[in-house]
Amino acid sequence: xxxxxxxxxxxxxxxxxxxxxxxxxxxxxxxxxxxxxxxxxxxxxxxxxxxxxxxxxxxxxxxxxxxxxxxxxxxxxxxxxxxxxxxxxxxxxxxxxxxxxxxxxxxxxxxxxxxxxxxxxxxxxxxxxxxxxxxxxxxxxxxxxxxxxxxxxxxxxxxxxxxxxxxxxxxxxxxxxxxxxxxxxxxxxxxxxxxxxxxxxxxxxxxxxxxxxxxxxx
Amino acid sequence: xxxxxxxxxxxxxxxxxxxxxxxxxxxxxxxxxxxxxxxxxxxxxxxxxxxxxxxxxxxxxxxxxxxxxxxxxxxxxxxxxxxxxxxxxxxxxxxxxxxxxxxxxxxxxxxxxxxxxxxxxxxxxxxxxxxxxxxxxxxxxxxxxxxxxxxxxxxxxxxxxxxxxxxxxxxxxxxxxxxxxxxxxxxxxxxxxxxxxxxxxxxxxxxxxxxxxxxxxx
Amino acid sequence: xxxxxxxxxxxxxxxxxxxxxxxxxxxxxxxxxxxxxxxxxxxxxxxxxxxxxxxxxxxxxxxxxxxxxxxxxxxxxxxxxxxxxxxxxxxxxxxxxxxxxxxxxxxxxxxxxxxxxxxxxxxxxxxxxxxxxxxxxxxxxxxxxxxxxxxxxxxxxxxxxxxxxxxxxxxxxxxxxxxxxxxxxxxxxxxxxxxxxxxxxxxxxxxxxxxxxxxxxx
Amino acid sequence: xxxxxxxxxxxxxxxxxxxxxxxxxxxxxxxxxxxxxxxxxxxxxxxxxxxxxxxxxxxxxxxxxxxxxxxxxxxxxxxxxxxxxxxxxxxxxxxxxxxxxxxxxxxxxxxxxxxxxxxxxxxxxxxxxxxxxxxxxxxxxxxxxxxxxxxxxxxxxxxxxxxxxxxxxxxxxxxxxxxxxxxxxxxxxxxxxxxxxxxxxxxxxxxxxxxxxxxxxx
Numbered sequence: 001x002x003x004x005x006x007x008x009x010x011x012x013x014x015x016x017x018x019x020x021x022x023x024x025x026x027x028x029x030x031x032x033x034x035x036x037x038x039x040x041x042x043x044x045x046x047x048x049x050x051x052x053x054x055x056x057x058x059x060x061x062x063x064x065x066x067x068x069x070x071x072x073x074x075x076x077x078x079x080x081x082x083x084x085x086x087x088x089x090x091x092x093x094x095x096x097x098x099x100x101x102x103x104x105x106x107x108x109x110x111x112x113x114x115x116x117x118x119x120x121x122x123x124x125x126x127x128x129x130x131x132x133x134x135x136x137x138x139x140x141x142x143x144x145x146x147x148x149x150x151x152x153x154x155x156x157x158x159x160x161x162x163x164x165x166x167x168x169x170x171x172x173x174x175x176x177x178x179x180x181x182x183x184x185x186x187x188x189x190x191x192x193x194x195x196x197x198x199x200x201x202x203x204x205x206x207x208x209x210x211x212x213x214x215x216x217x218x
Numbered sequence: 219x220x221x222x223x224x225x226x227x228x229x230x231x232x233x234x235x236x237x238x239x240x241x242x243x244x245x246x247x248x249x250x251x252x253x254x255x256x257x258x259x260x261x262x263x264x265x266x267x268x269x270x271x272x273x274x275x276x277x278x279x280x281x282x283x284x285x286x287x288x289x290x291x292x293x294x295x296x297x298x299x300x301x302x303x304x305x306x307x308x309x310x311x312x313x314x315x316x317x318x319x320x321x322x323x324x325x326x327x328x329x330x331x332x333x334x335x336x337x338x339x340x341x342x343x344x345x346x347x348x349x350x351x352x353x354x355x356x357x358x359x360x361x362x363x364x365x366x367x368x369x370x371x372x373x374x375x376x377x378x379x380x381x382x383x384x385x386x387x388x389x390x391x392x393x394x395x396x397x398x399x400x401x402x403x404x405x406x407x408x409x410x411x412x413x414x415x416x417x418x419x420x421x422x423x424x425x426x427x428x429x430x431x432x433x434x435x436x
Numbered sequence: 437x438x439x440x441x442x443x444x445x446x447x448x449x450x451x452x453x454x455x456x457x458x459x460x461x462x463x464x465x466x467x468x469x470x471x472x473x474x475x476x477x478x479x480x481x482x483x484x485x486x487x488x489x490x491x492x493x494x495x496x497x498x499x500x501x502x503x504x505x506x507x508x509x510x511x512x513x514x515x516x517x518x519x520x521x522x523x524x525x526x527x528x529x530x531x532x533x534x535x536x537x538x539x540x541x542x543x544x545x546x547x548x549x550x551x552x553x554x555x556x557x558x559x560x561x562x563x564x565x566x567x568x569x570x571x572x573x574x575x576x577x578x579x580x581x582x583x584x585x586x587x588x589x590x591x592x593x594x595x596x597x598x599x600x601x602x603x604x605x606x607x608x609x610x611x612x613x614x615x616x617x618x619x620x621x622x623x624x625x626x627x628x629x630x631x632x633x634x635x636x637x638x639x640x641x642x643x644x645x646x647x648x649x650x651x652x653x654x
Numbered sequence: 655x656x657x658x659x660x661x662x663x664x665x666x667x668x669x670x671x672x673x674x675x676x677x678x679x680x681x682x683x684x685x686x687x688x689x690x691x692x693x694x695x696x697x698x699x700x701x702x703x704x705x706x707x708x709x710x711x712x713x714x715x716x717x718x719x720x721x722x723x724x725x726x727x728x729x730x731x732x733x734x735x736x737x738x739x740x741x742x743x744x745x746x747x748x749x750x751x752x753x754x755x756x757x758x759x760x761x762x763x764x765x766x767x768x769x770x771x772x773x774x775x776x777x778x779x780x781x782x783x784x785x786x787x788x789x790x791x792x793x794x795x796x797x798x799x800x801x802x803x804x805x806x807x808x809x810x811x812x813x814x815x816x817x818x819x820x821x822x823x824x825x826x827x828x829x830x831x832x833x834x835x836x837x838x839x840x841x842x843x844x845x846x847x848x849x850x851x852x853x854x855x856x857x858x859x860x861x862x863x864x865x866x867x868x869x870x871x872x
Contacts (some may be wrong), residue, residue, distance in 0.1 A: 014729070014733065015733060017302070018329055018678060018729050018733075019729075020236060020730075021239060021675060021678045022678045022681060022682055022725060023678050024236060024239045024240045024243055024683025025243050025461075025464075025678055025683070026682045026685060027240060027244075028240055028243025028244045028682075029243070029247055029465075029682060029683055029686040029687075030248060030686055030689075031314070031318070032244055032247040032248055032318050033247075033686065033689070033690070034252065034318070035248075035251070035319060035321055035322050036251070036690075038255075040326075045335060046330065046333065046335045046336035046338075046340075047335070047339050050326075050339050050343065050677065056393075060319075061315065062317070064311075065315075066317050068308075068311040068315075071240060072304075072307055072308075072311075075232070075236045075237075075240075075307075077234075078236075079232065079233060079236075079675075081670050085858065086855045086857075086858045087855050087858045087859070088853075089726055089729075090722075090726075090853055090855055093341060093719070093722040093726075096685070096722075097718050097719075097722075100685070100686050100688070100689050100718070101689060101714075103689055104692050108704075109696075110766075112700065115700065117699060117701070118700035120700075121701050122700075124668070125704065135753050142831075154706060156305075159307045160225050199311070200308075201304045201305050201308055203304075204303060204304045205305070205834045208871075218794070238454060238457070239457060242454060242458045242537045243460055243679075243682075244457060245461075246458055246461025246464075246679075247461070247463045247465055247683075248599045249462060249532070249536070250462055250465040250466055250469065251465075251538060252536070253466075253469070253536050253540050254469070254472075256540050258544075263553060263559045264548065264554035264556075264558075265553070265557050266549065268544075268561065278537075279533065279538055282529075282533050283529070283533075286532075287528075288527040289458060290522075290525055292524075293450070293454045293455075294450075297450065297451060297454075324497050331623075338611050356489070410543060417529070418526075419522045419526055422522045422523045423521075423523070424520065446716075456672060456675070457675060459677055460672060460676045461679050462677055463676060464680045464682075464683060465679070465683055466678060467750070467817070468679075468680055468683040468684055468687065468754050469683075470754070471684075471754050471755060471757055471758050472687070472690075474758050481771060482771045482772035482774075482775045482776075483771070483775050486762075486779065497751065500747075501747070502753045504747040504750075504751075506771065507676060507741055508744075508747075509738075511668070511672045511673075511743075512668075513746075514671060516674075517825070553774065595730045600789075635747070636738045636743055636744075637741050637744055639740075640739065640740045641741070651842075
């Protein structure tokens with residue numbers, strides 16, 4: 001609760017409690033605002049209207065899971081920190097700035113549906129937003145390492161698994177952005193795929209299955 | 219405040235503090251966004267306009283109490299947990315995804331008022347949303363039991379009362395969804411009824427009355 | 437952070453931490469959504485347009501301070517609590533339901549400006565909302581006393597000052613609602629007056645002035 | 655978590671935990687609502703439409719960083735506090751009232767783009783809002799000093815750097831408001847400049863560079 005409890009006189013050290021509270025708030029609001037982007041266009045029977053809004057629903061689910069995964073990554077990163085400093089606060093602010101932009105990028109995509117030119121613009125904006133989230137996540141991690149903000153590193157935690165996924169994520173996002181300039185639909189599918197890959201807890205599922213297998217054997 | 223304080227080196231264990239903060243934020247925002255769905259359609263005197271928006275008010279109250287009850291259930295569940303793990307984080311994310319969808323389902327219902335076909339679609343979407351909230355709540359509970367996330371179980375707490383209510387809830391929601399395909403108005407009344415049943419603290423009222431009765435006797 | 441830490445085996449006892457976090461979230465969102473109700477109607481020069489929206493600004497300030505005062509009262513009440521129980525959670529949910537309704541009531545008032553009939557409806561809805569906030573605050577306090585939720589009462593804290601202000605508030609709100617049926621403008625002025633009265637920290641200002649006076653004397 | 659733990663019987667002392675939670679919530683929501691102000695006006699190709707909304711993006715970034723800097727300043731201030739009192743709560747409420755107004759002022763600016771008269775009104779409203787945020791921040795600091803709310807002052811922390819920046823900020827804002835009456839575009843550029851100046855962590859960058867330089871030398 002108190003900056004000095006963990007910082008005892010060290011200059012520029014700040015408590016991470018409020019950083020977490022503020023970030024949790026921003027993530028929670030950005031993820032919840034996504035529902036405002038679900039829009040049903042009039043025309044046809046009520047059932048047709050509801051079903052024809054499917055791009056809205058896909059956009060909602062993908063963006064929700066993307067922000068959710070970004071939040072999980074943020075949690076994994078700050079859980080490891082001993083304290084934060086003014087530079088970390090500001091890098092974190094930039095990350096939040098991009099996360100909050102995601103609902104707007106999602107609206108672009110769902111509004112563009114059916115207009116190839118608009119799809120191309122929307123897919124690019126969406127891809128660049130996703131790429132920036134990932135790059136700023138990596139920047140926060142690198143800065144924390146360099147500035148000695150981490151408490152004591154346990155390399156075998158969720159964070160490290162995120163770090164490996166991060167790198168493949170960056171390459172995939174760059175490829176998807178380039179593909180999206182020509183085939184926006186495929187780029188959006190790739191974004192969905194990356195998010196699903198990050199959401200599905202492969203390691204934990206493997207561990208659980210292993211545990212059950214050994215329980216059966218013994 | 220710190221993952222390691224309760225997790226001391228156990229792999230994959232995460233602090234539940236930020237999960238609770240993030241979830242509280244999402245529940246709080248979803249419940250507050252409901253007020254944006256209250257809309258008054260012009261026509262008639264100001265009093266008529268205000269009163270004729272009654273479906274908005276009913277939808278607001280029902281959805282508010284539904285999200286409120288889901289939040290109370292979430293609190294009861296996570297209060298019992300010792301820690302969380304990556305799978306729990308992701309199941310929780312799915313639960314929030316459906317909770318945040320509820321304000322949209324509410325708008326569908328209040329907009330559909332008077333158009334039987336639209337009412338049928340809206341009642342089904344609303345019912346399926348409510349059913350998913352309940353099913354994901356049960357999934358979180360079952361997973362926590364199986365993965366050993368609970369601290370030590372006291373079977374006689376609010377949670378267990380929720381669990382019993384959960385099962386009857388699932389059956390009732392499925393019935394209401396089927397009924398809603400024919401008689402959407404009755405389905406919506408059932409949703410209102412289930413929510414009221416979950417909101418009214420029967421056990422506690424009974425206990426309080428019992429306490430007063432024995433106070434009178436002694 | 438943990439229900440059992442303060443509740444050790446006592447049935448039906450719940451931690452107040454998440455109640456506070458959830459309530460803080462709802463209060464914070466309701467108070468922030470008020471800004472969405474500020475609307476400028478086109479017509480005239482940009483300066484005229486901006487200035488002619490003054491009822492929006494007054495409504496924003498009054499509602500902001502009203503929710504702020506309700507939050508301060510909520511803080512003062514829960515600070516005194518040792519724990520909460522399921523009935524308290526539900527009463528609190530009803531209080532939040534009414535607080536979240538306030539931004540809608542504010543829109544009614546600012547939209548009604550200039551139409552006497554609409555002003556009467558809006559002033560009544562606003563007054564009843566404010567009255568309900570106050571009544572539910574009193575209900576929470578009474579229930580907490582009766583159910584033994586308070587830790588140990590210090591009668592000379594902000595809470596007691598709120599309790600006295602509460603009673604005068606109820607009487608004033610009822611009077612203002614009745615007046616508003618005839619003279620809505622005067623009722624709205626009374627609501628502004630009550631809120632200002634609750635916002636200005638008379639006791640503390642008096643204490644500060646007393647302290648300065650004695651400092652001058654000595 | 656508890657008012658009495660740090661206040662032990664001292665009248666009018668309140669815990670700062672809920673003040674921080676509520677303020678974090680309001681800052682987080684206000685900063686996130688900014689994305690709703692990004693609007694694309696139809697006309698031209700999808701790429702032209704997206705690019706021609708650049709004033710929206712600039713407004714989003716400037717306002718996001720402004721609220722972010724205000725939040726960092728708020729954190730630095732309350733981190734230093736031992737407790738809060740009713741007057742502080744109310745001054746803080748006024749600060750939040752102005753912070754929440756900023757998204758509206760941002761919409762004014764982005765909507766005014768191209769209409770000189772509207773730009774003048776918008777630049778003035780925006781500048782006065784920014785000035786009030788700064789003045790209320792200074793008022794909170796001065797009051798906390800006078801009322802003995804600070805735990806023990808370490809003059810060489812972020813706070814003091816904010817205090818020096820505060821004063822230059824006030825002078826610059828007043829100048830920019832005056833300039834904005836004639837040349838609104840230049841005033842808006844100044845607001846962007848002040849925010850950038852406050853966001854860039856000069857001291858910390860200097861310290862980091864110094865550390866690296868001495869590491870190279872040794």
